[in-house]
Amino acid sequence: MKKPNQSTMRTMLKVGKYVRWVLGIALGVFLLWRVVRVVTVEAAYTPDTWLRFGLSGLILGGMYALIAIGYTLVYGIMFMINFAHGEVMMIGAFCCFFVFELFRFLPAPTMTNPDLVFLNAHPFLSVLIAFLVGMFVSGCSGYLLEKIAYRPLRNAPRIILLITAIGASTFLQNAAMLLFGPQRKNIVNPAVLDRGAGWTIQFFGKPVLISYTGAFSLALSTILMIALYILVQKTKLGRSMRAVAQDKDSAALMGVDVNRVISQTFIISGILAGASGVMWGIHMGLVNHITGSLPGIKAFTAAVLGGVGNIPGAMLGGMTLGVIESIGPALLGIDFQLKDVIAFLTLIVVLIIRPSGILGERLSEEKL
Amino acid sequence: MKTIRFSKGFVTGIVFGIVLTFLFLIGFIETGSGLLSKLFGQPVPTNAMPKIFFVVLFFVLIGMWAGSSLVRKYREEPFKDLLPVILVGGLTFGAIMGIVAFIFGSIAKAGIDVRTYLVAVSPALIGLLMLKIADPTIAALSLLTLFTLATLLGAFLEYLWQRRFSDKAKELKGCVSKRLIRFVPQHLFEKPAVKYATFVIALALFILLPRVWGSYWNYVLGTVGIYILLGLGLNIITGWTGQLVIGYVAFFAVGTYTFALLTAPEPHGLMLNFWLALAIAVGTSALVGFLIGLPILNLRGDYLAIVTLGFAEIIRILLKSDLLTWFTGGPRGIRDVGGPTLFGMVLNDDVNFTYLIFIMVLLMIFFVARLQRSRTGRGWEAIREDQTVAKATGVNTFSSKLLALTLSAAAAGLAGALFASRNQFTGPEDHVLLVAINVMCLMIVGGIGNIPGIVLGALVLKGLPEILREISNFRMLAFGALLVVMMLMRPEGFLPAKRPKISKPEVPDSAQALKEDQGI
Numbered sequence: 001m002k003k004p005n006q007s008t009m010r011t012m013l014k015v016g017k018y019v020r021w022v023l024g025i026a027l028g029v030f031l032l033w034r035v036v037r038v039v040t041v042e043a044a045y046t047p048d049t050w051l052r053f054g055l056s057g058l059i060l061g062g063m064y065a066l067i068a069i070g071y072t073l074v075y076g077i078m079f080m081i082n083f084a085h086g087e088v089m090m091i092g093a094f095c096c097f098f099v100f101e102l103f104r105f106l107p108a109p110t111m112t113n114p115d116l117v118f119l120n121a122h123p124f125l126s127v128l129i130a131f132l133v134g135m136f137v138s139g140c141s142g143y144l145l146e147k148i149a150y151r152p153l154r155n156a157p158r159i160i161l162l163i164t165a166i167g168a169s170t171f172l173q174n175a176a177m178l179l180f181g182p183q184r185k186n187i188v189n190p191a192v193l194d195r196g197a198g199w200t201i202q203f204f205g206k207p208v209l210i211s212y213t214g215a216f217s218l219a220l221s222t223i224l225m226i227a228l229y230i231l232v233q234k235t236k237l238g239r240s241m242r243a244v245a246q247d248k249d250s251a252a253l254m255g256v257d258v259n260r261v262i263s264q265t266f267i268i269s270g271i272l273a274g275a276s277g278v279m280w281g282i283h284m285g286l287v288n289h290i291t292g293s294l295p296g297i298k299a300f301t302a303a304v305l306g307g308v309g310n311i312p313g314a315m316l317g318g319m320t321l322g323v324i325e326s327i328g329p330a331l332l333g334i335d336f337q338l339k340d341v342i343a344f345l346t347l348i349v350v351l352i353i354r355p356s357g358i359l360g361e362r363l364s365e366e367k368l
Numbered sequence: 369m370k371t372i373r374f375s376k377g378f379v380t381g382i383v384f385g386i387v388l389t390f391l392f393l394i395g396f397i398e399t400g401s402g403l404l405s406k407l408f409g410q411p412v413p414t415n416a417m418p419k420i421f422f423v424v425l426f427f428v429l430i431g432m433w434a435g436s437s438l439v440r441k442y443r444e445e446p447f448k449d450l451l452p453v454i455l456v457g458g459l460t461f462g463a464i465m466g467i468v469a470f471i472f473g474s475i476a477k478a479g480i481d482v483r484t485y486l487v488a489v490s491p492a493l494i495g496l497l498m499l500k501i502a503d504p505t506i507a508a509l510s511l512l513t514l515f516t517l518a519t520l521l522g523a524f525l526e527y528l529w530q531r532r533f534s535d536k537a538k539e540l541k542g543c544v545s546k547r548l549i550r551f552v553p554q555h556l557f558e559k560p561a562v563k564y565a566t567f568v569i570a571l572a573l574f575i576l577l578p579r580v581w582g583s584y585w586n587y588v589l590g591t592v593g594i595y596i597l598l599g600l601g602l603n604i605i606t607g608w609t610g611q612l613v614i615g616y617v618a619f620f621a622v623g624t625y626t627f628a629l630l631t632a633p634e635p636h637g638l639m640l641n642f643w644l645a646l647a648i649a650v651g652t653s654a655l656v657g658f659l660i661g662l663p664i665l666n667l668r669g670d671y672l673a674i675v676t677l678g679f680a681e682i683i684r685i686l687l688k689s690d691l692l693t694w695f696t697g698g699p700r701g702i703r704d705v706g707g708p709t710l711f712g713m714v715l716n717d718d719v720n721f722t723y724l725i726f727i728m729v730l731l732m733i734f735f736v737a738r739l740q741r742s743r744t745g746r747g748w749e750a751i752r753e754d755q756t757v758a759k760a761t762g763v764n765t766f767s768s769k770l771l772a773l774t775l776s777a778a779a780a781g782l783a784g785a786l787f788a789s790r791n792q793f794t795g796p797e798d799h800v801l802l803v804a805i806n807v808m809c810l811m812i813v814g815g816i817g818n819i820p821g822i823v824l825g826a827l828v829l830k831g832l833p834e835i836l837r838e839i840s841n842f843r844m845l846a847f848g849a850l851l852v853v854m855m856l857m858r859p860e861g862f863l864p865a866k867r868p869k870i871s872k873p874e875v876p877d878s879a880q881a882l883k884e885d886q887g888i
Binding site for chain 2: 019020023081098101148149152153156157158159160161162163164166167168169170171172173174175178179180181297300301304334335337338340341344345347348351352355
């Protein structure tokens with residue numbers, strides 16, 4: 001048998017590296033050219049439209065960021081992509097739907113208005129209960145997922161864990177479809193949080209609507225992200241999570257209960273995904289069994305974009321991806337039905353040009 | 369002696385209760401008892417519910433399963449020690465089902481239709497759960513009794529089996545497998561006459577069967593064949609090289625669309641020859657695989673999975689979008705894709721297609737089987753086991769992985785071209801991520817890395833659903849559950865790949881010895 005030609009292979013490796021550079025530079029030049037052209041020459045959109053795109057991107061980005069944190073936390077500890085994470089978010093959105101439906105038919109008559117229902121009588125209490133229920137149920141599903149599907153495979157090869165995760169994701173999606181039916185369900189918000197209502201501000205002489213639901217989602221996701229950051233950086237639980245992420249065996253020797261920490265990580269990531277699902281329900285207003293799958297994949301994209309395993313990276317990546325997704329089609333001058341293509345292209349390009357993400361350091365080979 | 373605790377009874381009862389409630393909510397009770405009814409030779413007519421006897425039988429079987437799972441590991445204890453635990457388990461199970469029946473029965477009695485929220489729960493289904501008893505309280509109590517008795521019965525039978533027959537059964541099984549499965553064929557197959565006879569019979573079957581059994585079975589078998597091709601292709605990169613590719617459907621789509629665009633009259637009117645178009649489709653898929661692998665494969669393992677996933681989604685969205693309608697036909701797809709020709713003969717009917725797919729599958733099996741034993745194949749398996757060690761022993765990991773991805777993409781291109789040609793149509797809906805997940809499922813169920821296993825997996829996962837049409841609604845749910853359960857119980861699949869092993873010297877396990885000393 002002929003020996004493989006070493007020099008050809010070396011050239012191929014080098015070509016791989018060059019492809020990365022050439023692609024990166026070509027893409028940068030192209031993007032710059034498009035941006036300059038769209039903004040100055042074509043002037044297809046007025047400034048207030050750009051602001052509107054940016055705002056909706058930030059709102060979407062907040063939700064992506066919350067889901068992405070879940071991916072990053074789990075990846076940091078177990079080095080696995082939890083494909084069922086998007087479905088946990090879907091469970092949160094369904095909780096929002098059911099709580100609102102329950103309160104919509106729960107009478108809470110007052111003297112002045114005998115037809116008043118609980119949802120409109122106590123809108124903030126309803127929203128609070130929806131969030132609590134959504135976060136609780138999603139946290140439980142995260143815990144059960146880990147306990148049933150992933151824990152028995154703690155020392156298995158990672159490909160088996162990944163396949164299990166895909167299986168769990170398929171199962172949850174189809175279970176939701178068989179239980180609640182394939183059609184989309186409208187979520188009826190409290191009257192105060194109507195999706196069309198909001199503050200109107202003047203921007204370059206044109207009105208721009210900031211909806212209450214959007215502002216609420218963005219504010220809440222920011223608060224949750226700050227809370228999570230404090231949890232990871234300042235508390236004992238956060239410290240043990242970071243220790244387990246760095247080295248499981250050493251952490252165990254230092255007295256950290258690794259199994260417990262992994263369970264808690266799954267609960268926290270489930271809670272965040274649940275909150276994001278409830279926000280999705282309140283802001284977008286539609287839920288069905290595939291609600292979670294696309295945001296799930298995109299949130300993973302966001303986690304990779306920011307540097308997988310890195311919590312501020314996931315937040316930044318989520319926000320960036322949301323903005324890219326909503327501004328991108330306008331900026332490139334293409335159809336808005338291709339916004340998902342832009343999100344996935346961003347993922348591929350980031351993986352090719354800077355595999356470690358925006359904030360991530362290069363992960364060492366041991367984490368392979 | 370192991371001690372059995374009450375909590376085990378509770379947990380088993382609760383788990384079975386939740387599972388059966390879930391099965392009720394998705395409407396599987398109807399399907400399950402319908403299947404039982406079919407098994408007894410009384411197929412349920414459409415738009416009718418199965419007879420109540422089969423529902424009871426279904427419940428009793430599940431109750432017996434619960435009971436047998438309770439006592440499976442306790443064969444040493446006397447039965448009366450186990451009895452309380454079994455009773456607790458049965459009562460818990462029955463109580464959960466009784467409560468569920470009571471709740472839904474009361475709701476149905478009040479005239480509320482819950483189908484707005486739970487689509488499967490029709491009043492007739494609630495009637496089945498309540499065993500057609502009108503009063504919710506009586507129905508709940510009878511379910512409680514039914515499940516308790518069924519659990520007791522199941523536990524008793526399992527206990528009896530374990531005590532009396534399980535050793536004998538094992539002996540018998542050992543004898544049978546030794547005598548029949550090992551002894552007979554080995555001696556027979558060494559004789560050349562038998563070998564040739566088997567070969568001739570197989571060949572005759574292969575030539576005759578597609579002509580005899582009609583176009584429906586040809587269609588099913590063709591689908592199975594295409595999935596075997598896909599499974600063998602994915603096996604190269606995922607099964608042997610150990611690199612997970614989730615968006616495998618992307619390469620399939622490239623093959624399908626290349627072939628369809630080259631042979632269809634619309635939208636380009638190229639109408640190329642079948643074989644030329646097939647070669648170009650395979651080549652294009654291989655090229656796409658190569659180009660995707662080039663920048664990605666020397667990065668971390670997961671990235672290939674994610675990039676192919678993203679790529680598959682991009683291709684699906686692009687095919688559906690208005691942007692490429694002029695080039696790919698858009699959401700309507702491409703019609704009148706060309707069929708195979710040989711020396712001027714048009715071989716477009718289902719029998720010839722079955723032959724063609726059979727031949728392609730055989731060629732592919734031959735090709736990958738040779739490949740696995742080659743230096744390249746051994747290099748791939750080394751990469752899967754340990755990339756660093758493989759590198760140190762002289763395997764060029766990057767170019768090996770790149771070759772694996774290219775070949776696997778080429779196989780997907782071949783399957784895609786055959787698929788488009790057989791259906792004479794292709795559209796964006798043929799290329800959803802589900803296809804890739806199905807391929808991965810069949811590979812895993814059959815036995816990852818093993819060629820007969822993949823053939824078996826394709827037969828089971830693509831052939832069985834055609835036979836069991838009743839469960840088609842629940843197929844994807846079962847796939848998901850099956851994937852998880854397979855990974856937990858038997859990650860190597862039904863027909864695991866055989867690997868040469870180095871025998872280890874017998875060393876007494878010190879920890880075990882210590883435990884035995886202390887009498888734990």
